Structure formats: C-alpha cells, structure tokens
Amino acid sequence: MGAVSRQTEEIMRVLGLFREFGTDDDRWEAMRRPEACDFVYGNPHDVAPQAYVDALVRAAQPTGKDHYAYTMDLPAAVRSVGDDLRRRFPVAFRNEDIHLTNGNFVGLAVALRTLVDPGDEVIFVSPPWFFYETLIVAAGATPVRVLADRDNDFDLDLGAIEAAISPRTRAIIVNSPHNPSGRIYTPEQLTALSAILEEGSARSGHRIFLLSDEAYNRIVFTPNTFTTPVAYYPHSFLLYTYAKTLLSPGSRLGYIAVGPEIDGADELRAALQIGQITLGWAYPVSILQHAIPDLNAMAPDIPVLQRRRDTLVSTLHEQGYEVVEPQGTFYVLVRSPIEDDRRFAEVLRAHDVFVLPGAMFEMPGWFRLSVTANDDMVERSLPGFAKAIAEVSA
Amino acid sequence: MGAVSRQTEEIMRVLGLFREFGTDDDRWEAMRRPEACDFVYGNPHDVAPQAYVDALVRAAQPTGKDHYAYTMDLPAAVRSVGDDLRRRFPVAFRNEDIHLTNGNFVGLAVALRTLVDPGDEVIFVSPPWFFYETLIVAAGATPVRVLADRDNDFDLDLGAIEAAISPRTRAIIVNSPHNPSGRIYTPEQLTALSAILEEGSARSGHRIFLLSDEAYNRIVFTPNTFTTPVAYYPHSFLLYTYAKTLLSPGSRLGYIAVGPEIDGADELRAALQIGQITLGWAYPVSILQHAIPDLNAMAPDIPVLQRRRDTLVSTLHEQGYEVVEPQGTFYVLVRSPIEDDRRFAEVLRAHDVFVLPGAMFEMPGWFRLSVTANDDMVERSLPGFAKAIAEVSA
Numbered sequence: 033m034g035a036v037s038r039q040t041e042e043i044m045r046v047l048g049l050f051r052e053f054g055t056d057d058d059r060w061e062a063m064r065r066p067e068a069c070d071f072v073y074g075n076p077h078d079v080a081p082q083a084y085v086d087a088l089v090r091a092a093q094p095t096g097k098d099h100y101a102y103t104m105d106l107p108a109a110v111r112s113v114g115d116d117l118r119r120r121f122p123v124a125f126r127n128e129d130i131h132l133t134n135g136n137f138v139g140l141a142v143a144l145r146t147l148v149d150p151g152d153e154v155i156f157v158s159p160p161w162f163f164y165e166t167l168i169v170a171a172g173a174t175p176v177r178v179l180a181d182r183d184n185d186f187d188l189d190l191g192a193i194e195a196a197i198s199p200r201t202r203a204i205i206v207n208s209p210h211n212p213s214g215r216i217y218t219p220e221q222l223t224a225l226s227a228i229l230e231e232g233s234a235r236s237g238h239r240i241f242l243l244s245d246e247a248y249n250r251i252v253f254t255p256n257t258f259t260t261p262v263a264y265y266p267h268s269f270l271l272y273t274y275a276k277t278l279l280s281p282g283s284r285l286g287y288i289a290v291g292p293e294i295d296g297a298d299e300l301r302a303a304l305q306i307g308q309i310t311l312g313w314a315y316p317v318s319i320l321q322h323a324i325p326d327l328n329a330m331a332p333d334i335p336v337l338q339r340r341r342d343t344l345v346s347t348l349h350e351q352g353y354e355v356v357e358p359q360g361t362f363y364v365l366v367r368s369p370i371e372d373d374r375r376f377a378e379v380l381r382a383h384d385v386f387v388l389p390g391a392m393f394e395m396p397g398w399f400r401l402s403v404t405a406n407d408d409m410v411e412r413s414l415p416g417f418a419k420a421i422a423e424v425s426a
Numbered sequence: 427m428g429a430v431s432r433q434t435e436e437i438m439r440v441l442g443l444f445r446e447f448g449t450d451d452d453r454w455e456a457m458r459r460p461e462a463c464d465f466v467y468g469n470p471h472d473v474a475p476q477a478y479v480d481a482l483v484r485a486a487q488p489t490g491k492d493h494y495a496y497t498m499d500l501p502a503a504v505r506s507v508g509d510d511l512r513r514r515f516p517v518a519f520r521n522e523d524i525h526l527t528n529g530n531f532v533g534l535a536v537a538l539r540t541l542v543d544p545g546d547e548v549i550f551v552s553p554p555w556f557f558y559e560t561l562i563v564a565a566g567a568t569p570v571r572v573l574a575d576r577d578n579d580f581d582l583d584l585g586a587i588e589a590a591i592s593p594r595t596r597a598i599i600v601n602s603p604h605n606p607s608g609r610i611y612t613p614e615q616l617t618a619l620s621a622i623l624e625e626g627s628a629r630s631g632h633r634i635f636l637l638s639d640e641a642y643n644r645i646v647f648t649p650n651t652f653t654t655p656v657a658y659y660p661h662s663f664l665l666y667t668y669a670k671t672l673l674s675p676g677s678r679l680g681y682i683a684v685g686p687e688i689d690g691a692d693e694l695r696a697a698l699q700i701g702q703i704t705l706g707w708a709y710p711v712s713i714l715q716h717a718i719p720d721l722n723a724m725a726p727d728i729p730v731l732q733r734r735r736d737t738l739v740s741t742l743h744e745q746g747y748e749v750v751e752p753q754g755t756f757y758v759l760v761r762s763p764i765e766d767d768r769r770f771a772e773v774l775r776a777h778d779v780f781v782l783p784g785a786m787f788e789m790p791g792w793f794r795l796s797v798t799a800n801d802d803m804v805e806r807s808l809p810g811f812a813k814a815i816a817e818v819s820a
Contacts (some may be wrong), residue, residue: 033633035690036697037543040568044700055699064492075495079488088713096474097800098458099467100674101764134528134678138706168703170431172566215466238427280494282712284528296429303430305449306438310560312532317711318676319482406491 039170046166050392058262062386069385069413071176071401074362075327076279080408083330084278091323100318104308105132109211109324113287117270119258125270126287129297131304132321134284136247136273138314140167142307143243143269143288144203146300148173151201155193158394159186161211161245173202175282177394186356190224192228197232197240206261209244209252212365212393212400214358222264229265232249239295244267250277250331252360253338266293276362277332285327337362340403340410351418352425364401370424375398379423383416433564440560444786448556452677456780463779463807465795468756472800473632477724478672485717494712499526500703503718507681510722511664515654518682519664523691525698526715528678530641530667532708534561534699537637537663537682538597540694542567545601546596551585552788553580553637555605567596571788580607584618591626591634598623600655601639603646606759606787606794608752610650616658623659636662645672645724645755646667647732660687670756671726673798679714679721731756734797745812746819758795764818769795773817777810 034041044051053059063070072078092393094100105125114127133139138181144167150172156164157180168175178196181189193204208217208226225242230327233240242260249272252258262268273286290300308314315321341357348355353368366387368376370378373389373396380387380399405413427436440446447453455742457726464471488494501521527533540559542548546567550558551574557634562569572590575583587598600619602611611619619636627634638655643666654664667680684694702708709715713729738758748761748778760781762770767783767790774781774793784792799807 035633035635035688035693035819037539037541037546039543040701043704044455044697047700047704051700054703073496075492075628077491079491080494083488084494088486089483092479092486094479097471097473098469100474100478100676103676132710134557135707137692141706145431146434147429147431149433151733163704170704220765241429281499282494282710283710283716284707294429299429303438306441306445307434308555309448310437311706312535312580312708313529313678314706317678317714318674319526319713320711321676332449340796 039120041365043170048167050162053392059157062381066100067384069409069416071404071405071409071413072386072388074276074402077279077404077409079261080280084280087326088319089329090326091319095322099322103321104315104323105130107211109321112325112328114288117289122263124291124292128301129290129292131288131290131308131318133284133286133288133308133314134316134319135243135275136271137163137256138284138311139271139273139286139288140164140245140310141171141228142304142314144171145311146174146303146307147241148202151200153198153200154158154202155196155204157188157205157207157210160394161172162393163206166291174200176201178209181212184402186210186215188217189229190221193225194228194232195230197236198333201232201236201240203241203243205245209248209258209358209360211248211361211396212363213356214319214361214363215366216252216258216359217261219259219264220257222261223263226265230265239267243271245271246278247271247273248361251334251337251362253334253341253358254425255416256359258360261291262291266291267295269363269404278327278330279332283320285316285324325368327388337403340405340407342411344401344403347414348417352421353417357365360406363404364403365398366401367398369421371397373397374421376424379420380416383419385413385420428807439565440563444556447783447786448642452691456775461778463799463803463810465799465803466780466782468796468798470676470802471798475675481717481720481724482713484720485713487501489716493716495716498709499524500746502734503715507683512682516657517654518686520686522695523684524687524708525682525684525702527680527682527702527708528710529680530665530668532627532665532678532705533559533665533667533680533682534558534599534639536582536635536698536705536708537665538562538565538567539705540697540701541635542596545594547592547594548596549598551582551589551599551601551604553606554788555601558599568594570595572605574604574609579606579608581618582611582615584615584622585766586627588622589621590620591630593630595626595634597635597637599637599639601641603642603652603752603754604653605642605755606757606789607750608755608757608759610646610652610753611655613658615651616653616748617812618653618654620659623661633661637665638662639665641665641667642755645728645731647728647735649754650753652754656683656685660685661689661702668721672721673726678716679710681720708724731797734799734801737804738795738797740805741808742811746815747811756796756798758797759789759792760795761792765791767791770814770818773814775811776809777813779807779810779814
C-alpha cells in the first residue's frame, strides 16, 4: 500500500495528459514572459477592468457584523441572480431554486454527487471540458462518452446519445455554447434531446437529469443567440460561473439553478444544500457574494472578443489552416497541419505562440486558441502561425 | 429510485441532528435579532476590524493581468505561510510542503481523499467537530470513534486510541486546541501518541497518517502554550484555516502543510495538487491569496476573548453550572442542569440566550458557548443564564 489512495491514483490516471501539461511549471513560466503569445487557457491577458475592482472594494466594506460570518446563500445575492435569470430566460426560476457555488467546478461536483451512486452512468459529449470525466469518476459513477457530430459543426449527435442511454443512465452533461467548438445548440436540437431523455427516463423507470454547463452563456457572437437547455427539459440543473463572463477565473463564483419543475424538487433542494456544506463549504466567499448585484450588471466586451475571433479565423484560414468558426465561447478550434498536435504545439512555441494541443481535450490532430489573448498577442502571433505551418509543410 | 443519490442520503443521515439544527431558518432569524445573545457558532459579533478590510481592499488592486487569473498556490502567499510556520513551530516545513486551500473543511476533504479508499478506517475523537464523520463517509472510508478522556479534562484517551487501531486504520484526526473542550494536548501526550501510531503502522505494514486540525492554534489563553502534533509525528498533515484567527469564516482561506519528512512525500505532493484541482478547484480565491502576507501579520485579540471566557466560566460556576475551563479555542463547555440539553437550550432561548446543545456534537447533557459573542451579549446573557438554571431547578 503506497501513501496515496487508489481513488486518487485512478483520478490521476483519468486526468492523464492534462495532469502533465496543466501542472508543467516550465511551461507556465514561459507563458508568463512578455514576448509570449498565450492562447492556452481562458485566462485574462489584460488587467482587470476598474469597474470590477471597484465592485470588490465596495463589497469589502462591512455591512454589519455578519459581513464576514459564515455565508450560505446570501438572500440579496440570490434575489439578484433570480432577477437576472428570469430576465434572460423563459424559465420561471424561483429564488429558492438557486444555490450559490464557488464556481462551476464545484457546482458540477455538488450536482453529480447529489444524483449519482456507484454503478450509475453519466453521459458527456466529446470533445469535453477537461474535468467532466474526472468529476464523474470522483463522484463514483461511470463516464459514458458520446462523440459530437464533427461532420455537422459539432452539433449534438442525437442518435449517438439515444444509443448511449442505458438502464443505468442517471444524467447527461450538456455544454452550450460548447467548449472547445463554440457551437450553440439550436432549439430544434434541444427539443429532440428532451424527447430522447423523456423516453429514456420512461424506459428505465427513473428520471434522467440534464446538467447544463452554461459557463459561456453570455459569450455569444453576433448574430447568434443562446437558448438554455433548461427551457426544453425541465429536469435540468443550470450551472453557471462568473469566471468567463467577467474574465476572473481566480474569483470562484457561480451558481446552480434547478429547473423549477424538476422531478423531486424539494428533495433535491435539501440535498444540494447538504452537498454545498459537505463538499467543503462550497459557498462563494463573503466578499464575492456581496458583490453579486454589481457583478450581474457587468457584461463582457463581446465586440473585442469577436474582433479577435474574426482576425484569427480569417488569417489562419488564409495561411492554410482548417479553422472552425465558433458561435460563442472564448475558443477557436484549428486543425494541426501535422497529425501530432503536441509536436505542432512545440513548433508554435518556438515562435513564442502557446496553444492547447487537442490531445488535452480528446481531439488529437487539432489545437485550441483562446481569444482572451490580448490584441497585441493576437497581432504578434500571426507571423508565428504563418512560419509554423510553412515549416511543417516544407 | 428517488431523485437523490444513496451516497447523499447516507451523508444526510450521518449529519442527523446537525442538519436539522444548522439549517433552521427560524433559528437563524431569531439569532440575528439585536436583543439575541448568540453563543452558538464561532461567528463574529463585532464588525470586522478596519485592518482586515484594508488588507482586502489592497489585495483587490491588480498587480498585473494575472491578478484574477486561475490562481493555484501563489508563490508569494506560500512563502509567507512558510515563513510564518517556520517561525512558530520546530518543524522544517519547506515551501513545497504547503498547499493553499479554501478553508479547513476542504483541506480535510482533500487530505482524506488523498489517503483513503473504501474499507479504510479513520479514527476521530469524540466530542468532535461537526463534520469529521461526514467527511470521512464522503471520502468513502469508515469512521471509528474514540471518546476523549472526560475524567481527565478531555485529554486524548491513548489506551482507547491504541485499542481502536486495526489493520485497516489509515489515518487519525487530532484536533488541538480541541473544539469543544478547549483542551491543548501536552508534549507528553503527543510523544505517547506518536509511539502508538508508529507501532500501529509497523503492525499493519502500512503508514498511519495523522491529520492535525489546528484551526485554533492561535487561539490560546495565557499561560498555556500550543505544541503542534506534527513536531512529534512526522507523518502528519497540518490543517489550518484563517477563519478562527481572523474571525472571518465567510472568507474561505487555509492551508495544508505536509510534514517535510512524511512517508511518500513526493507522491503525496502530486496527489494533493490533483486533489485540490479535482475536488472543485479548492484553491483560495485570488483576492484572499494576495492578502495572505498582510493577514499573516494579524493576530487575534486574545485578552478580549480571555476576559469573556473568564466572565462566563466564573459567573456560570457561581450560578451553579458545571463548567469546563478551556485552554484555547472559542468555546466553553457547560453541563446542562437537566439531562435534555435541547430542552434546556429552549429554556435559555426564552431568555434570548442561544447556545449549541451538546446533542449536536455527541455530548448530550451539555451545551457549548462561543466567546465570539460580543461583550454586550456576554453581559446581557448573565441574568438569563441565572434565571434558566433557577427555572429548571425549581
């Protein structure tokens, strides 16, 4: 018996390449150099806006002796979230359906643990966010991978989802706008998905729940619009984080909004509250909860992100790359001109351009760019992209 | 199959009374009234000190574009913690032994998951902190309860610990200063404990680890001194939170410091890092990490807490209560004058005095007071305590 538990070893195995890549200190150092063009993660590459800093400074001022006390779901914060959700979506969320979390990472962990037991299966779409499989395994369930429909702009492959549903299916994770393809699922697709989940639930004699990871639901490029899957399938959890909208992933803040007509609503509400507590007091810190009304009023600068997207998509396309144009999210998917995406990432790195190899998100042969790279990085990177493709094509 | 997983139902069962008590909105409302004397939790009852607010305001100012980016263990924060630990304790902690966490709740969850698998046993001392058993169950292991030595000021019952060690024992949680008794374990006890754990490890052929929950290691009353168990048993994790020292439990901030000579140090370091990530990005938020050097320089106002302790201990003793004088922590343990501590808590509540019934922490027949109640509450409560004991003695 070694020092480390088998459950942790299993998680380290599932994390695989990401573990090695994401915790490589040398790479992080190299990416922090001023000459680096860093497209790797959805991280800020401009100093935080003054309005954001001001909101936190205001929220630091004590409103009373409870300001820094144990803070569960602060009523003023929950009301603000409820107002925001009801304004934006055709779903009659009640304030009691909202559970504040310290980010979607924990939100997913809490929702999964609330729903699944060993032997249960959870479906997710590949290419996925890095940690779905890990979180499903950590919750004790079995991940079931369904490929996105790569021939149709990474839409949901509804036939594949239907085929993946078994008597043990407990939940499906849907991520729209989709990281890394930027795809937003249409009302037609969501209607069809809902029918499949209803039929699957009826067949297996228990409810299949939908976990709607909406980290990017406010990062949507003109003229696209976003539709929440919760409006189509009431047995859903809407999982949101402010990390992307406000480009502040170091400020862990998000929420779970449970579909108001979900099966077992009362039972689930109590269980989620216990999950928030027992997963390690997964409530946002006081200062961020107090800032929520201000933060809900802030919007991402979509035109800036869209301009970067357009520059990268069109220039890389001209340079000979195959590029997927995203409808939303921070990301641009690009096919590696050589099969080995990790090797091509090293070729780009030699030109001080840092990208995320597709091997990290189950798409070997591709790589991902984040348009959170600042304007200067985008401009400086273009000759590097051109040289890199020329080098490997030579 | 209901909506909620069996693992969550089991956690709700283990939480038992605490779940009902801790999430009782009416009680929370009643405790918030200005006339309430609230001794229930280690929560602040004075407005946060200006120095604390100033530290957060300073930490909100961006130091660069990475200020609000994904923040793992910020090197400046880790160095500050390392300096602080090396100054205070005779243990040669290296900076790489330190893992920042968003509080001890998550710290314990991460440490437990790193170490235990189903079938493993984890020993804890009763009366315990509310969530030890829950966190052990949530990590998949089996809790093994050992009673504190109630005839000897709640010291460790070393014989009982030795008897509780089985071939499946993986870890023991030790909490000094001890919530709720306020006991600080002596060097002699810790030396003996270390020998027992060494022998147990040798007998079972695998290492038994010690999780040292030191939430209160800076809340120590004159003339007592605190000694860290890590100095006596190298195979230890020191778990710390700033919540108590700075009376700010809503600011989730803490760390795990691994004994530098622990068995499997390299393996454990990698596993803890993965645990921090996969338990839901269990790193403190950026603003709190940036504040750590300032926060490490702040000290709790021990004389104020000690004066409240002295007032409560001596006055309640004079009124006829049996009281345990704590050496540290926020807490004063008092025997309920009637067997039913929950009923007596209601008698006190009728006098606007709110206490934590012993049933919540495995000590039926007792109740706990927190000296974080402000001076005014302490003074106003004294006639209430007198009337309550008179009423039930009549």
